Amino acid sequence: EIDVQRYPILRSHVLDGKPVVPLALMAEWFGHGALHENPGLHLHGLNDMRILQGIKLDQRKREIRLLASKARKQGSIFEVNLELRDGYLGNVEVVHSRAKALLVSSLAKAPEYTPPAKLNKRNYSRPIREVYDEILFHGTDLQGIREIFHLSADGVTARILAAPEPSMWMKEPLRNRWLSDPLVLDSAFQMAIVWCYEQHGAVSLPSYYATYRQYRNRFPDDGVVAVLEIKDSNAHKMKGDFTFLDAGNEVVATMFGFEAVLNPSLYRAFKPQYARNPSDH
Numbered sequence: 001e002i003d004v005q006r007y008p009i010l011r012s013h014v015l016d017g018k019p020v021v022p023l024a025l026m027a028e029w030f031g032h033g034a035l036h037e038n039p040g041l042h043l044h045g046l047n048d049m050r051i052l053q054g055i056k057l058d059q060r061k062r063e064i065r066l067l068a069s070k071a072r073k074q075g076s077i078f079e080v081n082l083e084l085r086d087g088y089l090g091n092v093e094v095v096h097s098r099a100k101a102l103l104v105s106s107l108a109k110a111p112e113y114t115p116p117a118k119l120n121k122r123n124y125s126r127p128i129r130e131v132y133d134e135i136l137f138h139g140t141d142l143q144g145i146r147e148i149f150h151l152s153a154d155g156v157t158a159r160i161l162a163a164p165e166p167s168m169w170m171k172e173p174l175r176n177r178w179l180s181d182p183l184v185l186d187s188a189f190q191m192a193i194v195w196c197y198e199q200h201g202a203v204s205l206p207s208y209y210a211t212y213r214q215y216r217n218r219f220p221d222d223g224v225v226a227v228l229e230i231k232d233s234n235a236h237k238m239k240g241d242f243t244f245l246d247a248g249n250e251v252v253a254t255m256f257g258f259e260a261v262l263n264p265s266l267y268r269a270f271k272p273q274y275a276r277n278p279s280d281h
Contacts, residue, residue, distance in 0.1 A: 003060070009142070012140060014137065014139065028182050030084075031043045033068040033080070034080040047210065051207050054096070055086065065086065066084055068081070068101075071103060077102050107216060109215070110215035119152075120157065128143075128146065136190055144161045144184065148194065160183070169182075203267050204261055208257070209255050211257060224244045226244050238259070242255040
């Protein structure tokens with residue numbers, strides 16, 4: 001059962017006047033669903049994470065069902081298919097999101113990574129307070145970006161805070177610690193929004209990522225540096241890869257094949273107090 005009383009974090013994720021469940025929280029639920037019947041394994045990642053229909057709330061609570069298949073062994077990895085469902089539209093059950101979780105008995109060693117030199121140059125001057133006031137829609141509890149170092153056609157580099165304990169976001173958390181870090185992941189999607197705004201004059205929402213891999217059981221308590229490398233973009237869609245680094249520049253996690261959908265009309269949902277496009281603001 002989902003509503004803002006059970007999930008007060010949703011008060012910080014409101015679009016067009018309605019609370020919307022963040023993709024990063026759906027991914028966390030998928031991790032729980034995959035591990036529920038597979039104790040002793042570790043979440044290594046998700047494949048083909050796709051938003052099919054967002055979960056929007058009104059005044060009533062919503063009952064969301066998480067469906068998980070039996071784990072199938074593929075070499076040293078166990079795969080679990082997952083879906084979030086809710087009600088019917090006509091005779092067809094509504095599927096909000098689907099993905100495939102990858103579980104392992106021990107986590108793989110993190111790959112080596114050196115951020116491209118072109119993304120290390122400090123060149124972004126807009127204050128973070130202005131980024132949240134003028135571009136992003138996220139409320140106080142989801143304002144995880146602390147500093148954007150670099151933004152160019154090639155990508156974005158930013159410092160991101162770690163999420164607080166799950167009990168700060170929801171009344172009855174499934175576990176007392178996160179499997180990944182939903183504030184880090186949501187803030188990464190915020191980086192993509194800022195990039196779309198600065199480069200294309202339109203805001204965006206995440207829609208898909210091909211692979212997410214995590215190389216430790218817990219994100220650093222002091223947050224991460226996130227690097228977004230842009231792979232392709234046009235007026236309607238951007239594609240890129242994220243790498244998340246700890247204070248020692250070791251890879252914590254990666255997200256490849258990320259996609260966001262751009263739409264100039266989204267800005268009215270982000271900032272209903274403004275009646276014009278971001279390019280006019």
